[in-house]
Amino acid sequence: MKKIYMSGWTPRDIFVFLLIINLLQALQVKEAAAWSEHPLLVKPALANHPVWRYATAVEAVTLKDFLIRTESELANFLGRQEAWSVTNLPNYKPCPEALMFRATGNPDDILERFYSAIRINPHVKVPLYLHLIPGQESFNRDPADPAAITTLANPGAMLSSRYVWVRAGEMLDPFEVLCTANDEPDYGFDLGLFEDNGTAYGKRYGFGIQPFGNPNLEYSSQAPFHMGFFHEAGILYKFGPFLRETYIDYRIFLYKALSEFAFQQGQPYWGWRFMGWGMHYMGDVSMPYHMKPLPGVSTTRMMWINLKSILGASRARDNAVQIVSNRHTVFEEFQLQVLRKAYQDSENSHPFLLALRDSAGNGAFSYDFLINTAALQSASAAREIDRILKKNVPVRMVSDPKIEVSDLPELEKLMELIPGEMGSEANSRVIRAIARQMRSFSMNIRSFMDSILKNIDPESYSG
Numbered sequence: 001m002k003k004i005y006m007s008g009w010t011p012r013d014i015f016v017f018l019l020i021i022n023l024l025q026a027l028q029v030k031e032a033a034a035w036s037e038h039p040l041l042v043k044p045a046l047a048n049h050p051v052w053r054y055a056t057a058v059e060a061v062t063l064k065d066f067l068i069r070t071e072s073e074l075a076n077f078l079g080r081q082e083a084w085s086v087t088n089l090p091n092y093k094p095c096p097e098a099l100m101f102r103a104t105g106n107p108d109d110i111l112e113r114f115y116s117a118i119r120i121n122p123h124v125k126v127p128l129y130l131h132l133i134p135g136q137e138s139f140n141r142d143p144a145d146p147a148a149i150t151t152l153a154n155p156g157a158m159l160s161s162r163y164v165w166v167r168a169g170e171m172l173d174p175f176e177v178l179c180t181a182n183d184e185p186d187y188g189f190d191l192g193l194f195e196d197n198g199t200a201y202g203k204r205y206g207f208g209i210q211p212f213g214n215p216n217l218e219y220s221s222q223a224p225f226h227m228g229f230f231h232e233a234g235i236l237y238k239f240g241p242f243l244r245e246t247y248i249d250y251r252i253f254l255y256k257a258l259s260e261f262a263f264q265q266g267q268p269y270w271g272w273r274f275m276g277w278g279m280h281y282m283g284d285v286s287m288p289y290h291m292k293p294l295p296g297v298s299t300t301r302m303m304w305i306n307l308k309s310i311l312g313a314s315r316a317r318d319n320a321v322q323i324v325s326n327r328h329t330v331f332e333e334f335q336l337q338v339l340r341k342a343y344q345d346s347e348n349s350h351p352f353l354l355a356l357r358d359s360a361g362n363g364a365f366s367y368d369f370l371i372n373t374a375a376l377q378s379a380s381a382a383r384e385i386d387r388i389l390k391k392n393v394p395v396r397m398v399s400d401p402k403i404e405v406s407d408l409p410e411l412e413k414l415m416e417l418i419p420g421e422m423g424s425e426a427n428s429r430v431i432r433a434i435a436r437q438m439r440s441f442s443m444n445i446r447s448f449m450d451s452i453l454k455n456i457d458p459e460s461y462s463g
């Protein structure tokens, strides 16, 4: 018995450790998309940014051409960025030496070399296209099939969005490029990156086994890249160190640096597109269900339901996980339905749009801002949001652990259901709570964007 004790751990420590492992590793992250359809949020948030007064149109360049044009500088840049990440990101898993980007001059495998070096799903498609918001003019461009943009077997919500193809060499509005890119990290970039995800690349990438969530659910494997648990009780980290194994900070700083690199190389199309990729993760930070493992469940209660689970009654644990997952889904669905309708009805003063346009309280971006302003705001809001959903959404959708809410057909009519069953005050309470997070979304992405613009020569984006 004695030799299983890790240095200095008492039997009580090991007992608590088992309790916490038991609960957190059961986290079934079914919804890992955070906000749905990011461009709907980014557009109002950044439309009045002063940069659009002088940012000039950009020429669409394929990723392959961008890589060929910048290959040797890119190799140096990625080497420096890796060294930066090792030094500055507290829970970073270094990129294995064999995956580092080398300038070989071979155009045939340049995409693969790049995907390996930034450790994303090598099957990503990354075509030239634009994502239109409801009511937006397509200028006679050909509609694009979501299946040609995402790697997901089931494009789900993408089927309700509109995409159009763009040709290489076409001149594009940089704001459109930025908004479009904001949704892309949810199109399969971070799927299958762990050793136990059953992919060949996951075995090479060096991220180890998936720290939480179900490694067998396709969409769940991206969760540790779009979530971050930075504000938990010390005891949870002590006994559940895998809670720190999230990589949202890695993605944010990598794409920020890639954006600056592309602008500096005279490649503004990729400057804006990489900026959009990084901005996606900054937006995710404002989604409370991505910054807390179990919002609304206190540390003490977590330990109590775990104790029961270890003693053979796992129902309390499974119930808690199912309920959190359902509330997460309801939050996202409600946000998407209400926002789409506000666009369709041109409801310019809808509380969501007003919140997104409110750029007050913009803090200067830094690692500290990410953790101690953006993530802290979101994690602190989680409990209240959870309570508001519990009180104002029909019980079966948010408090019945026997129900998987995404299987309910009425989920599609969530907007009507909330006032219908709960009185119209319920609707405004949920709207206010989500609008508060949209204000943070807006603040986070603006802060991120400004920090990139500050680091580059304005001539690289204004002709």
Ligand SMILES: [Zn+2]
Residues within 6 Å of the ligand: 032, 033, 034, 185, 186, 226, 280, 281, 284
């Ligand atoms: Zn995301």
